[in-house]
Amino acid sequence: MGERLPVVVFTGFLGSGKTTLLSRLLGRPELGEAAVIVNELGEVAIDHHLLRRVDERTVLLGNGCLCCTLRGDLADELRDLLSRRTRGEIPPFRRVLVETTGLADPVPVLNTVLTEPVVQHHFEPGAVIATVDALNADGQLDREEQTMKQVLVADRLVVTKTDVAERSAVDDLEERLHGLNPAADLLEASFGEADPELLLAPGNLDPRRLRLPVEPRHADVHPFVLFLDRPVDWTAFGIWLTMLLGGRGADVLRVKGLLNVGAPGPVVLNGVQHVVHPPEHLDAWPDDDRRSRIVFIARGIGKREVEESLAAFDAAARQA
Amino acid sequence: MCALCGVLLTSHWAERESGRRQRVFRAQLLSRVLSHYGLELRDWGGRVYVLHDRKGGTAVVNDLGGLWTAAEALAGRPLDPLDPALVAELRGG
Numbered sequence: 001m002g003e004r005l006p007v008v009v010f011t012g013f014l015g016s017g018k019t020t021l022l023s024r025l026l027g028r029p030e031l032g033e034a035a036v037i038v039n040e041l042g043e044v045a046i047d048h049h050l051l052r053r054v055d056e057r058t059v060l061l062g063n064g065c066l067c068c069t070l071r072g073d074l075a076d077e078l079r080d081l082l083s084r085r086t087r088g089e090i091p092p093f094r095r096v097l098v099e100t101t102g103l104a105d106p107v108p109v110l111n112t113v114l115t116e117p118v119v120q121h122h123f124e125p126g127a128v129i130a131t132v133d134a135l136n137a138d139g140q141l142d143r144e145e146q147t148m149k150q151v152l153v154a155d156r157l158v159v160t161k162t163d164v165a166e167r168s169a170v171d172d173l174e175e176r177l178h179g180l181n182p183a184a185d186l187l188e189a190s191f192g193e194a195d196p197e198l199l200l201a202p203g204n205l206d207p208r209r210l211r212l213p214v215e216p217r218h219a220d221v222h223p224f225v226l227f228l229d230r231p232v233d234w235t236a237f238g239i240w241l242t243m244l245l246g247g248r249g250a251d252v253l254r255v256k257g258l259l260n261v262g263a264p265g266p267v268v269l270n271g272v273q274h275v276v277h278p279p280e281h282l283d284a285w286p287d288d289d290r291r292s293r294i295v296f297i298a299r300g301i302g303k304r305e306v307e308e309s310l311a312a313f314d315a316a317a318r319q320a
Numbered sequence: 321m322c323a324l325c326g327v328l329l330t331s332h333w334a335e336r337e338s339g340r341r342q343r344v345f346r347a348q349l350l351s352r353v354l355s356h357y358g359l360e361l362r363d364w365g366g367r368v369y370v371l372h373d374r375k376g377g378t379a380v381v382n383d384l385g386g387l388w389t390a391a392e393a394l395a396g397r398p399l400d401p402l403d404p405a406l407v408a409e410l411r412g413g
Protein backbone atom coordinates (compact mmCIF):
# COMPACT_ATOMS: atom_id res chain seq x y z
CA MET A 1 0.00 0.00 0.00
CA GLY A 2 1.25 3.47 -0.88
CA GLU A 3 1.45 6.47 1.35
CA ARG A 4 -1.86 7.63 2.83
CA LEU A 5 -3.15 10.94 1.52
CA PRO A 6 -3.97 13.65 4.07
CA VAL A 7 -7.55 14.88 4.35
CA VAL A 8 -7.38 18.49 5.55
CA VAL A 9 -10.57 19.81 7.17
CA PHE A 10 -11.70 23.43 6.85
CA THR A 11 -14.25 24.40 9.44
CA GLY A 12 -15.56 27.67 10.85
CA PHE A 13 -18.81 29.46 11.52
CA LEU A 14 -20.98 30.88 8.72
CA GLY A 15 -19.33 33.96 7.23
CA SER A 16 -16.05 33.43 9.06
CA GLY A 17 -14.08 33.39 5.82
CA LYS A 18 -13.30 29.71 5.31
CA THR A 19 -14.37 29.68 1.65
CA THR A 20 -12.26 32.78 0.96
CA LEU A 21 -9.30 31.15 2.67
CA LEU A 22 -9.82 27.96 0.68
CA SER A 23 -10.22 29.71 -2.67
CA ARG A 24 -7.06 31.77 -2.10
CA LEU A 25 -5.19 28.63 -1.12
CA LEU A 26 -6.27 26.87 -4.30
CA GLY A 27 -4.55 29.58 -6.31
CA ARG A 28 -1.18 28.95 -4.66
CA PRO A 29 1.27 26.67 -6.48
CA GLU A 30 2.67 25.41 -3.14
CA LEU A 31 -0.59 23.56 -2.55
CA GLY A 32 0.18 20.97 -5.22
CA GLU A 33 -2.54 18.85 -6.75
CA ALA A 34 -5.52 18.68 -4.42
CA ALA A 35 -9.08 17.37 -4.59
CA VAL A 36 -11.66 19.60 -2.94
CA ILE A 37 -14.91 18.52 -1.33
CA VAL A 38 -17.37 21.24 -0.34
CA ASN A 39 -20.88 21.13 1.04
CA GLU A 40 -22.27 24.23 -0.49
CA LEU A 41 -21.36 26.37 -3.45
CA GLY A 42 -21.45 29.67 -1.63
CA GLU A 43 -21.12 33.29 -2.59
CA VAL A 44 -17.38 32.98 -3.05
CA ALA A 45 -16.91 30.98 -6.20
CA ILE A 46 -14.33 28.25 -6.05
CA ASP A 47 -13.00 27.44 -9.46
CA HIS A 48 -11.16 24.14 -9.35
CA HIS A 49 -11.11 21.18 -11.67
CA LEU A 50 -11.21 18.64 -8.87
CA LEU A 51 -14.09 20.25 -7.00
CA ARG A 52 -16.83 17.94 -5.70
CA ARG A 53 -19.97 18.88 -3.85
CA VAL A 54 -21.62 16.65 -1.27
CA ASP A 55 -24.67 16.87 0.97
CA GLU A 56 -23.62 16.22 4.53
CA ARG A 57 -25.04 12.91 5.57
CA THR A 58 -24.15 11.45 8.91
CA VAL A 59 -24.76 7.89 9.97
CA LEU A 60 -25.33 7.55 13.67
CA LEU A 61 -23.83 4.33 14.93
CA GLY A 62 -25.38 2.05 17.53
CA ASN A 63 -23.71 3.60 20.55
CA GLY A 64 -25.32 6.97 19.86
CA CYS A 65 -22.05 8.84 20.33
CA LEU A 66 -22.02 11.91 18.11
CA CYS A 67 -18.26 12.13 17.58
CA CYS A 68 -18.24 8.51 16.40
CA THR A 69 -20.74 9.07 13.58
CA LEU A 70 -19.64 8.31 10.05
CA ARG A 71 -20.04 10.83 7.31
CA GLY A 72 -21.49 8.55 4.64
CA ASP A 73 -21.37 11.26 1.97
CA LEU A 74 -17.69 11.84 2.57
CA ALA A 75 -16.81 8.15 2.59
CA ASP A 76 -18.61 7.69 -0.77
CA GLU A 77 -16.84 10.68 -2.24
CA LEU A 78 -13.38 9.66 -1.04
CA ARG A 79 -13.85 6.13 -2.37
CA ASP A 80 -15.02 7.49 -5.70
CA LEU A 81 -12.07 9.91 -5.93
CA LEU A 82 -9.75 7.02 -5.21
CA SER A 83 -11.16 4.71 -7.86
CA ARG A 84 -11.20 7.47 -10.51
CA ARG A 85 -7.63 8.36 -9.61
CA THR A 86 -6.61 4.70 -9.95
CA ARG A 87 -8.32 4.46 -13.36
CA GLY A 88 -6.45 7.59 -14.48
CA GLU A 89 -9.66 9.61 -15.00
CA ILE A 90 -8.44 12.39 -12.72
CA PRO A 91 -4.90 13.63 -11.93
CA PRO A 92 -2.99 11.96 -9.08
CA PHE A 93 -3.91 14.45 -6.34
CA ARG A 94 -1.70 14.58 -3.23
CA ARG A 95 -4.24 15.70 -0.66
CA VAL A 96 -7.94 16.27 -0.15
CA LEU A 97 -9.39 19.48 1.25
CA VAL A 98 -12.81 19.16 2.87
CA GLU A 99 -14.86 22.25 3.63
CA THR A 100 -17.63 21.58 6.15
CA THR A 101 -20.74 23.69 6.59
CA GLY A 102 -20.58 26.39 9.25
CA LEU A 103 -22.76 24.38 11.59
CA ALA A 104 -20.99 21.06 11.14
CA ASP A 105 -19.03 19.20 13.75
CA PRO A 106 -15.60 18.40 12.25
CA VAL A 107 -15.03 15.31 14.42
CA PRO A 108 -17.16 12.89 12.33
CA VAL A 109 -14.97 13.80 9.33
CA LEU A 110 -11.88 12.61 11.24
CA ASN A 111 -13.73 9.53 12.45
CA THR A 112 -14.73 8.65 8.88
CA VAL A 113 -11.15 8.96 7.63
CA LEU A 114 -9.80 6.85 10.49
CA THR A 115 -12.41 4.10 10.68
CA GLU A 116 -14.25 3.65 7.38
CA PRO A 117 -13.04 0.22 6.19
CA VAL A 118 -11.75 1.28 2.75
CA VAL A 119 -11.00 4.95 3.36
CA GLN A 120 -8.70 4.32 6.35
CA HIS A 121 -6.26 2.38 4.18
CA HIS A 122 -5.78 5.18 1.65
CA PHE A 123 -6.28 8.41 3.58
CA GLU A 124 -5.22 9.88 6.91
CA PRO A 125 -6.49 12.89 8.83
CA GLY A 126 -4.59 16.08 8.05
CA ALA A 127 -4.87 19.26 10.09
CA VAL A 128 -8.22 20.64 11.21
CA ILE A 129 -8.22 24.32 10.25
CA ALA A 130 -10.85 26.58 11.83
CA THR A 131 -11.45 30.11 10.63
CA VAL A 132 -12.39 32.61 13.32
CA ASP A 133 -13.80 35.96 12.35
CA ALA A 134 -12.04 38.80 14.23
CA LEU A 135 -15.15 40.99 14.02
CA ASN A 136 -17.78 38.56 15.30
CA ALA A 137 -16.05 35.64 16.99
CA ASP A 138 -16.37 36.88 20.56
CA GLY A 139 -20.17 36.84 20.45
CA GLN A 140 -20.28 33.60 18.47
CA LEU A 141 -18.07 31.87 21.02
CA ASP A 142 -20.47 32.95 23.77
CA ARG A 143 -23.61 31.93 21.90
CA GLU A 144 -22.81 29.18 19.43
CA GLU A 145 -21.89 25.80 20.78
CA GLN A 146 -20.65 24.69 17.37
CA THR A 147 -18.22 27.62 17.06
CA MET A 148 -16.78 26.71 20.44
CA LYS A 149 -16.44 23.06 19.40
CA GLN A 150 -14.73 24.03 16.13
CA VAL A 151 -12.20 26.16 18.04
CA LEU A 152 -11.53 23.46 20.63
CA VAL A 153 -10.87 20.66 18.16
CA ALA A 154 -8.81 22.70 15.66
CA ASP A 155 -5.12 22.14 15.07
CA ARG A 156 -4.81 25.54 13.46
CA LEU A 157 -6.88 28.63 14.20
CA VAL A 158 -6.92 31.20 11.42
CA VAL A 159 -8.11 34.62 12.55
CA THR A 160 -9.72 36.28 9.53
CA LYS A 161 -10.77 39.86 8.71
CA THR A 162 -7.78 41.21 10.62
CA ASP A 163 -7.57 43.92 7.95
CA VAL A 164 -10.87 45.46 9.10
CA ALA A 165 -10.81 44.74 12.86
CA GLU A 166 -9.08 46.91 15.49
CA ARG A 167 -5.64 45.55 16.40
CA SER A 168 -6.49 45.48 20.11
CA ALA A 169 -9.64 43.44 19.39
CA VAL A 170 -7.60 40.94 17.36
CA ASP A 171 -5.07 40.66 20.21
CA ASP A 172 -7.84 40.10 22.76
CA LEU A 173 -9.46 37.46 20.58
CA GLU A 174 -6.15 35.65 20.06
CA GLU A 175 -5.56 35.64 23.80
CA ARG A 176 -9.01 34.15 24.31
CA LEU A 177 -8.46 31.51 21.62
CA HIS A 178 -5.15 30.59 23.17
CA GLY A 179 -6.83 30.20 26.55
CA LEU A 180 -9.40 27.85 25.02
CA ASN A 181 -7.06 25.78 22.85
CA PRO A 182 -3.37 26.08 23.76
CA ALA A 183 -2.59 23.14 21.46
CA ALA A 184 -3.56 25.01 18.29
CA ASP A 185 -1.29 27.20 16.17
CA LEU A 186 -2.64 30.70 15.66
CA LEU A 187 -2.40 32.29 12.21
CA GLU A 188 -3.79 35.51 10.82
CA ALA A 189 -5.27 35.91 7.37
CA SER A 190 -6.18 39.28 5.95
CA PHE A 191 -8.15 39.06 2.69
CA GLY A 192 -7.97 35.27 3.04
CA GLU A 193 -4.21 35.11 2.51
CA ALA A 194 -2.26 32.68 4.71
CA ASP A 195 1.01 30.83 4.22
CA PRO A 196 0.11 27.43 2.66
CA GLU A 197 3.07 25.73 4.30
CA LEU A 198 2.00 26.79 7.80
CA LEU A 199 -1.64 26.12 7.04
CA LEU A 200 -1.24 22.60 5.68
CA ALA A 201 1.47 21.23 7.98
CA PRO A 202 0.41 18.09 9.90
CA GLY A 203 -1.74 18.86 12.92
CA ASN A 204 0.65 17.49 15.54
CA LEU A 205 1.71 19.51 18.55
CA ASP A 206 4.82 21.57 18.00
CA PRO A 207 6.30 21.88 21.51
CA ARG A 208 8.38 24.85 20.41
CA ARG A 209 5.16 26.81 19.92
CA LEU A 210 3.41 25.56 23.05
CA ARG A 211 2.45 28.28 25.53
CA LEU A 212 0.89 27.52 28.86
CA PRO A 213 -2.84 28.20 28.89
CA VAL A 214 -4.09 31.37 30.46
CA GLU A 215 -7.18 31.38 32.66
CA PRO A 216 -10.05 30.62 30.28
CA ARG A 217 -13.08 32.87 30.07
CA HIS A 218 -15.25 29.88 29.32
CA ALA A 219 -15.49 28.35 32.78
CA ASP A 220 -16.85 25.05 31.48
CA VAL A 221 -13.76 24.24 29.42
CA HIS A 222 -10.52 23.64 31.21
CA PRO A 223 -7.32 23.30 29.19
CA PHE A 224 -4.13 22.21 30.93
CA VAL A 225 -0.72 20.80 30.09
CA LEU A 226 0.83 17.79 31.81
CA PHE A 227 4.62 17.75 31.96
CA LEU A 228 6.05 14.35 32.93
CA ASP A 229 9.71 14.13 33.87
CA ARG A 230 9.98 10.34 33.75
CA PRO A 231 9.29 8.12 30.73
CA VAL A 232 5.81 6.58 30.71
CA ASP A 233 5.08 2.91 30.07
CA TRP A 234 3.41 2.87 26.64
CA THR A 235 1.18 -0.15 27.38
CA ALA A 236 -0.09 1.43 30.60
CA PHE A 237 -0.67 4.72 28.80
CA GLY A 238 -2.71 3.00 26.07
CA ILE A 239 -4.88 1.25 28.65
CA TRP A 240 -5.30 4.44 30.65
CA LEU A 241 -6.21 6.67 27.71
CA THR A 242 -8.63 4.18 26.12
CA MET A 243 -10.34 3.77 29.50
CA LEU A 244 -10.49 7.55 30.00
CA LEU A 245 -11.94 8.09 26.53
CA GLY A 246 -14.31 5.14 27.00
CA GLY A 247 -15.74 6.57 30.19
CA ARG A 248 -15.27 10.31 29.81
CA GLY A 249 -14.60 10.75 26.08
CA ALA A 250 -17.43 13.19 25.53
CA ASP A 251 -15.77 15.53 28.06
CA VAL A 252 -12.21 15.06 26.80
CA LEU A 253 -12.28 17.34 23.78
CA ARG A 254 -8.58 17.16 22.95
CA VAL A 255 -5.54 15.17 23.97
CA LYS A 256 -2.49 16.24 22.08
CA GLY A 257 1.18 16.00 22.79
CA LEU A 258 4.49 14.23 22.77
CA LEU A 259 5.07 11.27 25.05
CA ASN A 260 8.43 10.01 26.30
CA VAL A 261 8.15 6.21 26.35
CA GLY A 262 11.84 5.63 26.92
CA ALA A 263 12.64 5.32 23.19
CA PRO A 264 15.06 7.59 21.29
CA GLY A 265 12.16 9.71 20.02
CA PRO A 266 8.71 10.55 21.39
CA VAL A 267 5.30 9.18 20.51
CA VAL A 268 3.05 11.77 18.88
CA LEU A 269 -0.46 11.82 20.35
CA ASN A 270 -3.46 13.45 18.74
CA GLY A 271 -7.00 12.71 19.85
CA VAL A 272 -10.35 14.46 19.54
CA GLN A 273 -13.00 13.04 21.87
CA HIS A 274 -13.19 9.29 21.09
CA VAL A 275 -11.28 9.70 17.83
CA VAL A 276 -7.54 9.07 18.16
CA HIS A 277 -5.05 9.32 15.30
CA PRO A 278 -2.71 6.33 15.08
CA PRO A 279 0.21 7.39 17.32
CA GLU A 280 3.40 8.02 15.43
CA HIS A 281 6.74 6.97 16.93
CA LEU A 282 9.33 9.60 15.98
CA ASP A 283 13.04 8.80 15.60
CA ALA A 284 14.14 11.98 17.37
CA TRP A 285 12.84 14.81 19.57
CA PRO A 286 12.11 18.18 17.98
CA ASP A 287 13.93 20.03 20.79
CA ASP A 288 16.21 19.42 23.79
CA ASP A 289 13.38 18.93 26.26
CA ARG A 290 12.81 15.21 26.92
CA ARG A 291 9.74 15.61 29.11
CA SER A 292 6.36 14.31 27.98
CA ARG A 293 4.07 17.24 27.24
CA ILE A 294 0.38 16.52 26.89
CA VAL A 295 -2.27 19.17 26.33
CA PHE A 296 -5.75 18.28 27.61
CA ILE A 297 -8.85 20.30 26.81
CA ALA A 298 -11.62 18.93 28.96
CA ARG A 299 -14.94 19.72 30.57
CA GLY A 300 -15.23 19.12 34.30
CA ILE A 301 -11.93 17.25 34.61
CA GLY A 302 -9.03 18.69 36.59
CA LYS A 303 -5.29 18.50 36.02
CA ARG A 304 -4.50 16.94 39.38
CA GLU A 305 -6.89 13.99 39.04
CA VAL A 306 -5.59 13.26 35.53
CA GLU A 307 -1.99 13.46 36.73
CA GLU A 308 -2.58 11.16 39.72
CA SER A 309 -4.58 8.64 37.72
CA LEU A 310 -1.96 8.37 34.95
CA ALA A 311 0.81 8.05 37.56
CA ALA A 312 -1.12 5.20 39.26
CA PHE A 313 -1.52 3.27 35.98
CA ASP A 314 2.16 3.79 35.22
CA ALA A 315 3.13 2.63 38.71
CA ALA A 316 1.00 -0.52 38.29
CA ALA A 317 2.88 -1.30 35.06
CA ARG A 318 6.20 -1.00 36.86
CA GLN A 319 5.04 -3.35 39.63
CA ALA A 320 3.77 -5.98 37.15
CA MET B 321 -10.45 -9.15 6.39
CA CYS B 322 -11.00 -12.26 8.45
CA ALA B 323 -11.97 -15.00 5.97
CA LEU B 324 -14.12 -16.82 8.52
CA CYS B 325 -16.26 -14.11 10.03
CA GLY B 326 -15.94 -11.27 7.53
CA VAL B 327 -14.74 -8.88 10.20
CA LEU B 328 -12.29 -6.28 8.98
CA LEU B 329 -9.15 -6.71 10.99
CA THR B 330 -7.48 -3.44 11.74
CA SER B 331 -5.41 -3.01 14.83
CA HIS B 332 -6.44 -0.57 17.50
CA TRP B 333 -4.16 2.46 17.92
CA ALA B 334 -3.01 1.35 21.38
CA GLU B 335 -2.18 -2.16 20.20
CA ARG B 336 -0.16 -1.49 17.07
CA GLU B 337 3.50 -2.54 16.87
CA SER B 338 2.90 -4.95 19.71
CA GLY B 339 4.33 -8.45 19.92
CA ARG B 340 3.22 -11.47 21.91
CA ARG B 341 5.13 -10.42 25.03
CA GLN B 342 3.58 -7.00 25.08
CA ARG B 343 0.11 -8.48 24.59
CA VAL B 344 0.60 -10.77 27.60
CA PHE B 345 1.78 -7.79 29.64
CA ARG B 346 -1.21 -5.74 28.49
CA ALA B 347 -3.63 -8.52 29.51
CA GLN B 348 -1.98 -8.70 32.96
CA LEU B 349 -2.31 -4.99 33.48
CA LEU B 350 -5.90 -4.95 32.22
CA SER B 351 -6.76 -7.78 34.63
CA ARG B 352 -5.37 -5.75 37.47
CA VAL B 353 -7.52 -2.74 36.56
CA LEU B 354 -10.64 -4.79 35.86
CA SER B 355 -10.37 -6.78 39.10
CA HIS B 356 -11.36 -3.54 40.85
CA TYR B 357 -14.76 -3.98 39.18
CA GLY B 358 -15.04 -7.72 39.92
CA LEU B 359 -14.09 -8.70 36.38
CA GLU B 360 -11.49 -11.07 35.01
CA LEU B 361 -9.86 -10.81 31.60
CA ARG B 362 -8.23 -13.57 29.57
CA ASP B 363 -6.35 -13.28 26.34
CA TRP B 364 -7.77 -15.93 23.99
CA GLY B 365 -5.14 -17.14 21.56
CA GLY B 366 -3.61 -13.71 21.14
CA ARG B 367 -6.67 -12.79 19.05
CA VAL B 368 -9.46 -11.61 21.34
CA TYR B 369 -10.03 -10.83 24.99
CA VAL B 370 -12.63 -12.71 27.01
CA LEU B 371 -14.18 -10.94 29.99
CA HIS B 372 -15.82 -12.80 32.87
CA ASP B 373 -17.83 -11.53 35.80
CA ARG B 374 -18.43 -13.45 39.04
CA LYS B 375 -21.93 -14.52 38.04
CA GLY B 376 -20.91 -16.42 34.94
CA GLY B 377 -21.42 -13.55 32.51
CA THR B 378 -18.91 -13.31 29.66
CA ALA B 379 -18.14 -10.98 26.78
CA VAL B 380 -15.70 -11.37 23.89
CA VAL B 381 -14.00 -8.25 22.56
CA ASN B 382 -11.53 -7.73 19.75
CA ASP B 383 -9.47 -4.92 21.18
CA LEU B 384 -9.19 -2.05 23.63
CA GLY B 385 -11.67 -0.07 21.55
CA GLY B 386 -14.55 -2.37 22.43
CA LEU B 387 -13.28 -3.48 25.82
CA TRP B 388 -14.48 -0.67 28.05
CA THR B 389 -18.09 -0.62 26.83
CA ALA B 390 -18.33 -4.39 27.30
CA ALA B 391 -16.66 -4.23 30.71
CA GLU B 392 -19.00 -1.45 31.83
CA ALA B 393 -22.03 -3.50 30.77
CA LEU B 394 -20.76 -6.57 32.66
CA ALA B 395 -19.78 -4.59 35.75
CA GLY B 396 -23.10 -2.75 35.75
CA ARG B 397 -21.45 0.55 36.64
CA PRO B 398 -19.31 3.22 34.96
CA LEU B 399 -15.59 2.53 34.64
CA ASP B 400 -13.66 5.69 35.32
CA PRO B 401 -9.84 5.75 35.50
CA LEU B 402 -10.06 8.95 37.56
CA ASP B 403 -12.04 7.19 40.31
CA PRO B 404 -9.98 7.85 43.50
CA ALA B 405 -10.69 4.31 44.80
CA LEU B 406 -9.23 2.72 41.66
CA VAL B 407 -6.26 5.10 41.73
CA ALA B 408 -5.56 4.23 45.39
CA GLU B 409 -5.81 0.50 44.67
CA LEU B 410 -3.38 0.68 41.73
CA ARG B 411 -0.95 2.70 43.82
CA GLY B 412 -1.26 0.23 46.69
CA GLY B 413 0.62 -2.48 44.81
